[in-house]
Amino acid sequence: MNEQIEILVTFILYLAFFGWIGWMRGRKREGFTLAVALGSWILLQRFSGIFISLANLGKKFFYLAKAGGLSSNSDTQTAAIGTLKSVPPLLTAENAPGFLFVLWVIILILAYVLSSKAWLSKNNKADGWAVLFGLGSGLLYVTVLLPRLIALVVPGDATSTEIIRTSSALDVLGTTLTLLRTSLVNVWQLVRPQASLIILITLTLLLVLAASTLNRSNARKT
Amino acid sequence: MGPIEVIYSTIAIMIALVGVARGYARELGNTLVIMAAIFLLTFQESLILNLFSRTGQRVFSIAGDQSDLLNFFLSTVFTLLFISIVFASYSGRVFAFASFGGRPAGPPHGLIISLLVGLLNGYLIAGTLWYYQDKFNYPLQRFGLIRLPLTATGEAIVELLPQRIFDSPVYWMVPVAVLLIFLVRG
Numbered sequence: 001m002n003e004q005i006e007i008l009v010t011f012i013l014y015l016a017f018f019g020w021i022g023w024m025r026g027r028k029r030e031g032f033t034l035a036v037a038l039g040s041w042i043l044l045q046r047f048s049g050i051f052i053s054l055a056n057l058g059k060k061f062f063y064l065a066k067a068g069g070l071s072s073n074s075d076t077q078t079a080a081i082g083t084l085k086s087v088p089p090l091l092t093a094e095n096a097p098g099f100l101f102v103l104w105v106i107i108l109i110l111a112y113v114l115s116s117k118a119w120l121s122k123n124n125k126a127d128g129w130a131v132l133f134g135l136g137s138g139l140l141y142v143t144v145l146l147p148r149l150i151a152l153v154v155p156g157d158a159t160s161t162e163i164i165r166t167s168s169a170l171d172v173l174g175t176t177l178t179l180l181r182t183s184l185v186n187v188w189q190l191v192r193p194q195a196s197l198i199i200l201i202t203l204t205l206l207l208v209l210a211a212s213t214l215n216r217s218n219a220r221k222t
Numbered sequence: 223m224g225p226i227e228v229i230y231s232t233i234a235i236m237i238a239l240v241g242v243a244r245g246y247a248r249e250l251g252n253t254l255v256i257m258a259a260i261f262l263l264t265f266q267e268s269l270i271l272n273l274f275s276r277t278g279q280r281v282f283s284i285a286g287d288q289s290d291l292l293n294f295f296l297s298t299v300f301t302l303l304f305i306s307i308v309f310a311s312y313s314g315r316v317f318a319f320a321s322f323g324g325r326p327a328g329p330p331h332g333l334i335i336s337l338l339v340g341l342l343n344g345y346l347i348a349g350t351l352w353y354y355q356d357k358f359n360y361p362l363q364r365f366g367l368i369r370l371p372l373t374a375t376g377e378a379i380v381e382l383l384p385q386r387i388f389d390s391p392v393y394w395m396v397p398v399a400v401l402l403i404f405l406v407r408g
Binding site for chain 2: 127128129132195196199200203204206207208209210211212213214
């Protein structure tokens, strides 16, 4: 019970932290970063074959150039092309996921660098959208990074490798949501003897929050 | 018809969507009236029950052994009373926060608040309609509109209907009082 409350509080803190970062960075910057991070992750997963082929092609081109394939001599060119058959591919089924992950991290860092440029600073508001984009980034990072971070706490290389290989982002998100639901149910069981009071306070706070956000400075005079 | 919780959840969701479309500045006024109506109808339940039981027996000649018919009559009366109050709150200008001054916040938080307030109104309205069916042993089942017995989910939700979550209906007046204070300040 206590552990689940700890998990719930940790997750809320984690999301609040990313929401705050979103608020600090502003709507346009955080939205840009989230769009690039999410878009590139989906592209890298969906069209992984293209990126792997491009990387292997790059390696072969490097070896071709090294063996004189760019020379004007046709004999040298033919000999260089012949050596390509013995060049092993850069990426195999074993190391391709690692390559794609590193590529995504590079894109993510570039997105953060680019989003700090002046062209995204104009009309960059700190509002609810910024917080939402920050929360979205936090959720994306937890689904992508968590399986890899588990290697820090799970003993043994085989287990951590297995976790990284078998878990998809959607699985992690599903497990996180299930865990959150269980934690909330447990918290509810804990406060159930005072359910009436808790519901009354929550209800009143919701209505106070709603009423207090009404913008009276622009109100119509009736 | 499907399970009863599906029917009332659909009603609640539709009301929530109406709430999103109208905005929470308008919906808060309805919330206030609906909660006051729940308080009044629950607080004076036995009085209304006695009054309309006699009316049913004398005016409509419902005999004492026709409990099904009497239950149908009473559930209809309570439902109509409640719906009339809700309709009045939606059609009138009374307690409209927007009229007293104040525009709702913009998206996304304005939209989220509208959705939450709309869901609350949906729960209050659909939950109350369900309560008056449950209290009078589901009279609508005679028309085939409700399928009994309740599912496990339905039985769990019945315990969380607006008239049952608080020990006393007076609890409903706390948020009403708080909203009224917000309405009249400045």
